[in-house]
Amino acid sequence: xxxxxxxxxxxxxxxxxxxxxxxxxxxxxxxxxxxxxxxxxxxxxxxxxxxxxxxxxxxxx
Numbered sequence: 001x002x003x004x005x006x007x008x009x010x011x012x013x014x015x016x017x018x019x020x021x022x023x024x025x026x027x028x029x030x031x032x033x034x035x036x037x038x039x040x041x042x043x044x045x046x047x048x049x050x051x052x053x054x055x056x057x058x059x060x061x
Contacts (some may be wrong), residue, residue, distance in 0.1 A: 001049050006056040014060070018053045021046055 006014065025046045031037035 001052060003052050003056065006052060007059075009056070011057065011060050014053055014057050018050065018057070021050050021053065025050065 006017075009017070025043065028037060028043050028046065032040060032043065037043075
């Protein structure tokens with residue numbers, strides 16, 4: 001996900017996307033603890049996506 005994609009979204013869409021990513025991060029952290037996650041770099045990617053979304057929200061608000 002790129003920042004330019006996020007600029008076109010509304011504040012409500014960004015907040016919903018943020019909630020989805022936080023849930024996804026939580027689920028992947030649980031999978032990592034139980035050794036079910038194959039690629040641990042997914043967690044880093046999700047965290048970066050969350051940071052991009054938060055940046056877009058603060059730019060709009």
